[in-house]
Amino acid sequence: MDHAPIPDALLADALPHSLRWSGRPSTETIKSLPNHPAVLLFIAADERPIQLLATQQLRAAVLARLAERERSSRRADVGEIACGVRWREAACAFESRWWYYRVARELHPRSYRKLIAFGPSWFLAFDRGAAIPEVRVSERVWCDVGEFVGPWPSRSAAQAALEGLWDLFDLCRYPEQVRRAPRGKRCAYAEMRRCDAPCDGGAPLASYLERNLAAWRFASGGVGEWRERATREMRAAAEQQAFERAALLKQQLAFAARWSGEWAALAAPATHLDQALALPVTRRRAWKLLAFRQGHIVDGPVVADRAAVKAIAEWVPQVAAAELPALADSVRMEQTWLVCQLLTGREAAGVARWPLTPGGEPVAADAIEAELAARRKVRPVEPAPAADEPALPAEPGDRAGEGEPE
Numbered sequence: 437m438d439h440a441p442i443p444d445a446l447l448a449d450a451l452p453h454s455l456r457w458s459g460r461p462s463t464e465t466i467k468s469l470p471n472h473p474a475v476l477l478f479i480a481a482d483e484r485p486i487q488l489l490a491t492q493q494l495r496a497a498v499l500a501r502l503a504e505r506e507r508s509s510r511r512a513d514v515g516e517i518a519c520g521v522r523w524r525e526a527a528c529a530f531e532s533r534w535w536y537y538r539v540a541r542e543l544h545p546r547s548y549r550k551l552i553a554f555g556p557s558w559f560l561a562f563d564r565g566a567a568i569p570e571v572r573v574s575e576r577v578w579c580d581v582g583e584f585v586g587p588w589p590s591r592s593a594a595q596a597a598l599e600g601l602w603d604l605f606d607l608c609r610y611p612e613q614v615r616r617a618p619r620g621k622r623c624a625y626a627e628m629r630r631c632d633a634p635c636d637g638g639a640p641l642a643s644y645l646e647r648n649l650a651a652w653r654f655a656s657g658g659v660g661e662w663r664e665r666a667t668r669e670m671r672a673a674a675e676q677q678a679f680e681r682a683a684l685l686k687q688q689l690a691f692a693a694r695w696s697g698e699w700a701a702l703a704a705p706a707t708h709l710d711q712a713l714a715l716p717v718t719r720r721r722a723w724k725l726l727a728f729r730q731g732h733i734v735d736g737p738v739v740a741d742r743a744a745v746k747a748i749a750e751w752v753p754q755v756a757a758a759e760l761p762a763l764a765d766s767v768r769m770e771q772t773w774l775v776c777q778l779l780t781g782r783e784a785a786g787v788a789r790w791p792l793t794p795g796g797e798p799v800a801a802d803a804i805e806a807e808l809a810a811r812r813k814v815r816p817v818e819p820a821p822a823a824d825e826p827a828l829p830a831e832p833g834d835r836a837g838e839g840e841p842e
Contacts, residue, residue, distance in 0.1 A: 450475070450524055450535060450538060450539050450542075451475070451476075451477055451522035451523055451524050451539065452522075452524060453522065453523050453524065453525070454520060454521065454522045454523075455468065455469060455520055455521050456519060456520035457519065457520060458519065460502070460515045460516065461502065461515070463499070466495060466498050466499050466502065467495065469494050469495040469498055469521075469523075470494055470495065470525060471493050471494055471495040471496060472493075472494055472525050472526070472718065472719075473491065473492045473493075473494070473525070473526040473527070473528060473529060473531070473532045473718050474490075474491060474494035474497075474523045474524060474525045474526055474532065475488070475489070475490050475491075475523060475524050475526065475532055475535040475536045475539060476488075476489050476490075476491065476494060476497065476498065476521055476522070476523040476524075477489075477521065477522045477523070477539065478501070478514055478518040478520075478521050479518065479519065479520050479521065479522060480517060480518065480519055481519040485543055486514065486517060486518050487501065487514060487518075488536070488539060488540060488543060488551075489501075489536075490532040490533060490535070490536035490553075491532070492529060492532070492718070494523055494525070498521055501514045501515075502514055502515040502518075503515075527715070527717045527718065527720075527722070527724035527738050528715045528716065528717055528718050528724050529718070529783070530715055530724075530726075530778050530783065531715075531724060531726075533552075533553060533554070533774065534733060534771075534774060536552070536553075537552050537554075537770070537771075537774060540552060541767075541770075554773055554774050554777045555773065556575035556591075556773055557575060557577070557586060557587040557588075557772065557773045557776035557777070558573060558574075558575055558586060558587060558588045558590065558591045558593070558594040559573070559574055559575065559577050559584040559585060559586030559587060559588070559594065559706065560572070560573060560574075560584070560585045560586060560588075560594060560597060560598060560655055560703075561573070561574040561576070561577075561580060561582050561583070561584050562582055562583050562584075562585075562648075562652045562655075563580070563581050563582030563583075564582065564583070564649075565581065565582075566582075567615075568611070568614055568615050568617075568641070568645065569645065569648050569649070569652075570607075570608075570611045570614070570648055571598060571601055571607070571648060571651055571652060571655065572598070572611075573591065573594045573595055573598055575591075575769070575773070576769060577706055577731070577768075577769050577772050578706075578730065578731045578765050578768040578769050578772065579765045579766060579768075579769050583652070583656070583705065583706070584705070584706040585655045585656055585703055585704065585705055585706065586702070586703050586704075586706065586776075587702060587703070587776040587780060588699065588702070588703055589698075589699075589702065589780065593698075593699065597655070597695065597699060597703070600691045600694075600695070601651045601654065601655065603688070603691070604651065604654065604662075604688050604691065604692075605647045605648070605650055605651040605654070606630070606631060606632070606647060607644075607647060607648060607651060608623075608625075608631060608634070608635065608644070609623065609625060609631075610623050610635070613635040614634055614635045614641075614644065616635065617634055617635050617636070617637060617641055618635075618636055618637030619636070620634075620635025620636050621635065621636065622635065622636050622638070623635075626638065632644075655703075656705055657704065657705065659692055659695050659696055659700060660696070662692060663689060663692045663693075663696070666685050666688060666689055666692070667689065669681075669685055670682050670685035670686055670689065673685060702780060706772075707730075708791070709728055709772070709775065709776075709779075710728060710729050710730065710791065710792040711727070711728055711789045711790060711791055711792055712725065712726075712727045712736075712748070712751070712752045712755060712756075712789065712790045712791075712792055712799075713725070713726045713727065713728065713778075713787055713788070713789050714744065714748060714787070714788040714789070714807075714808065714811075715783075715786070715787055715788075716786050716811070717738055721740065721741040721742075722738050722739060722740050722741055722744075723738070723739055723741065723744050723748075723788070723808070724736070724738050725737055725738070725739060725747070725748065725751055727752075727755040727756075727792060728771075728772075728775045729755075729756075729760060729792060730760065730768065731763065731765075731767070731768025731769065731771055731772050732760050732761075732763055732768065732771070733771050733774075733775065734755050734758070736751060736755065737751070741808075744804075744808060745801050745804045745805050745808070746801075748790075748799070748804050749798060749799060749801055749804055752790055752792070752796075752798065752799050753796040753797065753798050753799075754796070755792070756792040756793055756794070756795070756796040756797070757795070757796030785811075785814040786811050786814060787811065788807045788808050788810075788811045789807070790803070790804070790807065
């Protein structure tokens with residue numbers, strides 16, 4: 437494939453280290469590489485990119501790719517066309533994924549989403565400023581105007597939550613018809629008297645808009661208050677022998693209980709995702725600090741476990757109060773997807789986290805130590821490898837980019 441030379445700024449920031457060779461490199465040459473998590477890029481003699489990878493073992497991944505001639509005849513021989521490798525070491529797998537995403541986006545702006553190992557995260561969205569606000573499912577967090585609640589475990593879960601809100605608050609299943617009010621078309625729900633048909637003027641639009649606001653209050657953290665009120669109403673209806681009303685409320689309470697049990701721990705206003713994170717460093721008793729703020733990932737230091745409490749206590753207020761640089765909304769959206777994957781996936785149990793407050797309020801030392809202690813129990817830090825540790829085969833999860841030669 438024909439690729440332009442790599443921008444100097446990208447090399448200096450994202451891939452600061454390099455190793456070059458002429459001809460096919462020897463095993464001894466490659467053994468000078470560290471065997472840590474890294475993002476690496478094989479390059480040609482004119483600095484054009486050949487193959488982008490994210491790996492948990494840099495040396496092993498390079499050795500494996502250079503030895504591929506013996507295993508496969510369908511792929512071009514990297515050892516013949518590569519004249520070097522550039523890389524950036526990472527403290528953990530998440531940092532590798534983050535830098536891989538950043539480099540892939542720069543090198544392959546039209547196709548990078550096919551290369552990255554994460555996809556969209558799903559939210560409920562609501563724009564109060566719209567002429568007719570409505571709750572909807574969206575992955576376009578930070579890109580669209582409005583508020584967001586999530587992430588949901590899947591798109592289908594977000595859709596189930598939305599449909600439950602339709603039932604609880606008598607919302608329209610065809611909002612495009614409401615946007616045409618009073619010239620919208622009635623649906624079957626209106627004919628069955630399950631909707632008051634604001635679309636064709638059958639009901640005042642103001643009352644429908646208020647129901648949408650009530651639904652958003654429920655989704656934004658008002659489930660407990662709604663359940664208390666609905667429980668009182670159900671008991672009152674039963675006492676008054678209004679059994680149909682009591683049965684409906686019981687059904688709605690079952691949905692609210694599902695919301696609280698399955699989704700509430702994850703699905704919260706997107707501003708609640710603003711957190712300082714400490715991720716266990718691969719094969720070291722240390723923590724990699726990162727912060728997430730409104731779609732920005734703020735890089736932090738690696739701190740030794742024994743010094744972590746003091747370092748985190750000093751770093752968290754600083755990063756919470758720092759001014760965020762300008763960043764494209766699409767990057768903020770995709771970085772939110774990446775962080776949501778981290779916080780909802782199998783790595784989540786080992787990630788320590790603390791909320792970031794707008795004023796940069798400090799976090800108590802005992803709270804930091806308690807959180808770190810909890811993460812050490814579920815995700816112990818791996819011991820450091822021996823100095824003469826042999827190179828291992830590249831992991832199946834290594835991520836190859838579009839620059840892979842054909």
